[in-house]
Amino acid sequence: MADLPAVRLTRVALTSVMRATTHIFRLPVPLPALDSPKWQSPVRAFAWGLRSVASTVLTPVLFATYLGIGALAHDTHFSLGWVLASTALIWAGPAQIILISTVGSGATVLQAAVAVTVSAIRLFPMVVSVLPMMRTPKTKRRHLVLATHFIAVTLWVECFRLLPQVPRERRIAFTHGLGVGLVSVCLVANTIGYSLAANLPQLFAAAILLLTPLAFLLSTARNCRQLADILALVLGLALFPLVTMLHTGVDILISGVSAGTIAYGVHRWRERE
Amino acid sequence: MSDLVGHLLGEWNALMVLVIAGFLPNEVWRMLGLWLGGGVDEGSELLVWVRAVATAILAGVIAQILLSPPGALASVPGWLRYAAVAAGFAAFVITRRSIFAGVVCGELLLLAGKWWLG
Structure with a gap:
């Protein structure tokens, strides 16, 4: 009797399984070639940016994080409109978590402002390192204001991954699409999290809060060149x-x-x- | 009537807090980057340093969340938080940089550990 092949969980096997399963979640939407006519108008570049939201594994992570932020805001008695405004205006997960938890625990506005300002310092070098990828000799500073607002960890990581596949003169429109897409996903997540908050067990809330350091660490590690x-x-x-x-x-x-x-x-x- | 006024004042206050302690502290750094980083060349050595500092500051934010965790994460003992992140990182390395595998592994360890502790 022939022996059945032993099924062992080798590193290779694990990798292939992980590769196969991540595809289900990543829904790859390959970007067109650099010289493709599909890049001809800025509107289409914006649409490609929007579609790329589905191609990043960070989207479900952001979704869960902003679900958590919505729930946290509900528990600390902020209004739904306030959380949605904070996501659109602040657009930085740790800053929102710090702001909601410090103000919620009775700190003064000044104390909260100092804590948030210090955590936000990282945005400065991120902006300085991403913007040169989007600039052309004709680019004016004001063209970059909205793209700059969207820069946070996710966009920083995804710009390094995706922008080399986008023609230079379409990169700002592409980034606008990606930014608008990601913010929209997070606004939906906020709303769901806010309305579910009362029913979320503490275990689940803790797991969601762990997502931020985990995803930051891994996406930064992947970005190390x-x-x-x-x-x-x-x-x-x-x-x-x-x-x-x-x-x-x-x-x-x-x-x-x-x-x-x-x-x-x-x-x-x-x-x- | 006074209820409505009180409510509106409350909303107005909360909105001011959002702008002063949330929006401005973040936007100032972004716009400073836009203003001062204007002439930096894409291939310059300065950018290597700037990226290293951005990465290290981000590492600091990660360490801060793990050392003094917000909200419900504070109910998880320190060793379990560090173990979960370490397990996530190990899975990430083994699967040749799959963020998905790393996040799932870290989260599973946290949930299992918390469930086991009761």
Whole structure:
């Protein structure tokens, strides 16, 4: 009697299963070739940006995160209109979570503003590093204002992945489409989360709040292209707990700038070798 | 009547809080990036440093959420939070950078651990 082939969970097998199953969730919509006539009008580029919302695994993660933010806002007695406005105007998950939980726990507006300002510092270098990908010699600053507003972790990561597949003169329209699509998904999630809030068990709420650090860590890790990026991520994680012991109030700024600079220094030193 | 006024004042206050402590603190950094990053060249060395700092600050935000978690996440013991993120990262590495696999693995460990703790 022939032996049945043993089914072992090898790394290769696991990878192939994961690959096969993620396709179900990712619904790949391949972008047209760079020289395709499908890029001819900005309106179509906007539509391609909108469609790309379905091609990123970060969309379901955002959906769940904003479901959680909607529920959190309900529990802290903010109105539904207020949460929707906060998603459209702030468009940064951690800032919204910090704002809702600090104001909800009775902190002053000034304390909340300081906490949010410090967490938002990351947006500055993100904007500086993404915008050169969208700019053409003819681009005026005001053309970039809306695209800049949409930049947060998700768009930062997805711009590095998708923009090289988009003709340069259509990248702003594409980013507008992607941004509008992602914000819309999150507004729907907010509304659902807000109305479900009373029925959400605490276990579920905790799981949703874990999504932010998990997704941030993994999407940033996937975005690492050079040694400097990897080192910055590792050093940034390691330095923050040490810097918090100093209680400076701007711990994230101090640990971030020093970890990033050390990582860049190592990168320069390696290039010279 | 006074109820309506009170309600509107409450909404007005909440909206001011949103603008002052939410919208402005974020938008200022974005617009500063738009203003000051104007002339930076796409292939420049400066961008390598800027990206490293962005990544490290983001790492700080991740560490902050895990160290002093908001809301319901605070009900999960520290070791379980770190273990869940570590498991998620391990799954991400094993599956050759599948974010989906990593997120699912991390979340499952958190749910299993919390359920087991009761």
